[in-house]
Amino acid sequence: MNNKQLDLIKNGKGFIAALDQSGGSTPKALAEYGVPEDSYQNEDDMFKLVHDMRTRIITSPAFTSDQILGAILFEQTMDRDIEGKYTADYLWEEKGIVPFLKVDKGLDEEKDGVQLMKPIEDLNETLGRATERNIFGTKMRSVIKEPNVSGIKAVVDQQFEIGKSIIAAGLVPIIEPEVNIHSEEKPKCEEILRDEIFRHLNDLSEEENVMLKLSIPTQANLYKELTEHPRVVRVVVLSGGYSREEANEKLRENEGLIASFSRALSADLNASQSKEEFDAALKDAVDTIYDASVNKK
Structure with missing residues (x-):
């Protein structure tokens, strides 16, 4: 593990950019960027276009370590190059930004009010390649829709079980049990989730450290104690479908939490923009997300 990167993620001022749209969400991400599905003929073309989009973001003068601590990559992004x-090497060596990798393979069907992760059959091979590519940590996402205790327990159990394998490989796992923002009982889901996470954190050894990526809680500062737990490197939050303005407003109410936004970061970017227009739109997004991450009410 790179101790300089660990210190930056744990103590730095800024946020983490989520640039990890995968196969299933890539067409939507490209469409939002102004690239319709009839612009590419196959999956290879699609992934090249999305890498071009990510390259444009990462190489922009608005994308700097002054405000961005880390960036989460999709597996194909990790295996491609920039300049x-x-x-990952470009991010760290040229930008001073810590690289993470999305390792989950998507979601299973809903059961007990939650969606567990699909099996990650090639996890060890992926972690080996991630280490070779100088990745610092990983991210994996589950979804919670109802306050079903057994369902939420299953989500957190799965996340921490896989997380321990990631720790054993020398990487820092981002545990991401997302609570759907449209859940009619979101606050109850979040209370159960918090308690389950605490149970697992308290079982970790001093050598086992994790990050958490959570939905912005309905009750401000519900997760404050999680940010102070000795086994937690950092707690970040996703925008989860909120607009950037709404996500930033909610984030400002929560001490100790920083952003890890995807759609809220890139929503105003478009393939047709000039370099000046693109960089200005990205800078505005970065500035406002940074402000919400470091300046609290």
């Missing part, structure tokens, strides 16, 4: 360097 002759693997993406």
Whole structure:
């Protein structure tokens, strides 16, 4: 593990950019960027276009370590290069931004009010390649829709079980049990989730550390104690479908939490923009998300 990167993620001022749209969500991400599905003929073309989009973001003068601590990558992004360097190396060596990797393979069907992760059959191979590519940590997402205690327990159990394998590989796992923002009982889901996470954190050894990526809680500062737990490197939050303005407003109410936004970061970017227009739109997004992450009410 890179101790300089660990210190930056744990103590730095800023946020984490989520650039990890995968196969299932890539067409939507490209469409929102102004690239319709009839612009590409196959999956290879699609992934090249989305890598071009991510390259444009990462190489922009608005994308700097002054405000951005880390960036989460999709597996194909990790294996591609930017200006002759693997993406993770470019991020760290040229930008001073810590690279993470999304490792989950998507969601299973809903059961007991939640969606567990699909099996990650090639996890060890992926973690091996991630280490070779100088990745610092990983991210994996589950979804919670109802306050079903057994369902939420299953989500957190699965996340921490896989998380321990990631820790054993020398990486820091981002545990992401997302609570759907449209859940009619979102506050109850979040209370159960918090308690389940605490149970697992208290069982970790001093050598086992994790990050958490959570939905912004309905009750401000519900997760404050999680941010102070000795086994937690950092707690970040996703925008989860909120607009950037609403996500930023809610984030400002929560001490100790920083952003890890995806759609809220890139929503105003478009393939047709000039370099000046693109960089200005990205800078506005970065500035406002940074402000919400470091300046609290």
